[in-house]
Amino acid sequence: MSRFVRSEREKLANLFVTLGPDAPTMCTGWATKDLAAHLVIRERRPDASLGMFVPPLRGHAKNTLRSFAAKPYQELVDLVRNPPMWSPVSNPLTEGLANTLEFFVHHEDVRRAQADWHPRELPKEDQATLWRNSSMIARLRLRRFPATLLVQAPGFGEVSTGAGGERLRLVGAPGELAYFLSGRQRATRVQIDGPSALADRLRNTPLKI
Template sequence: MPRNARSEREALTDLMQTLGPDAPTVNEGWTTRDLAAHLVLRERRPDAAGGIMLPPLRGYAERVRLRIAARPWSRLLNEVRRPPVWSPVSNPVTDELANTMEFFIHHEDVRRASPDWLPRDLPAGLSAALWKRASGMARLALRRFPAAVLIQAPGHGEVSAGRGGDPVRVVGAPGELILFLSGRQRVSRVQIDGPAALADRLRSAHLGM
């Protein structure tokens, strides 16, 4: 049975423990403490977790997140490492589906904030799981982009997205494409082929869910 979500959770928690609560992340303005609080809110506060995606609830969610962030660092890390079994997103039924991409992205948010980061060689099972998410994510993240965008992961497949028009091709490993499509273009290692203006626009577009 796949354990990608658990492996990424453990690796992220170990890394945050090593770096401490004040280390930078790829998320602008967020430290590792802020990121840990986000993860705890998402799993343990369903009353506020909707604010992660829904603008009307964002203010409430942020107030809750700041209160969580004030907890002792050791407690925060323990809460990230050991999610409650009752959590809608982290119980044994939903964990792999809901958390593989989430924890991969945030693991890389911490890793790639270091100036000497290098890409990882991901296990084949994790790459396959990330490609499944990337292929669907592309259609959503690029639904308004004014071009015909072809997303390609060599050895995994390709998917078309965008509103049509001039063609642009984005090529990369599944993990790199996940980061690109989640709005982390500046730290993702992909190749973009197409008209220069469209390629530049794609690199700076506001992507993500």
């Protein structure tokens, strides 16, 4: 199991316990019990997980989410904490790729919905892991953005993406960039340099898969 994923999973499970089932998250309409249910379904119910991408299955996905969210909360958190080895997304071959951003972002979804949140000071190794993932996501999700976009994580690297044209620069720590590129632009602490209209467009562009 990826050390970083294991650490984020454990910290998120502990935070779920601390906050209880009805605490807010950054995921619209979801309390902590709903987010925990989502994570469990993603790893244990691929039939329901397909509902995020296949419209005819959305009703099944919503019903499954409600069913899992209604489970005893501690049981639900224990399922988050202890993933099945057979899961398509949490087995040793796929977990690093499939779960690095999943667990970091959802950990931040819970942290940043609380009134006293503050950016974490992550070890350099963890920041490097997040940058590797963020740089790939930047190329994928921003390749059609109507500008020449330079994404920079000082001390870790930079990538150029976008469809060309006017220049725009997105600068931040790897964790902030990871959160930004996951569609949470308004809840991140990054710097955007360039034409204001393009900067506003970047802040409001849907970036979720």
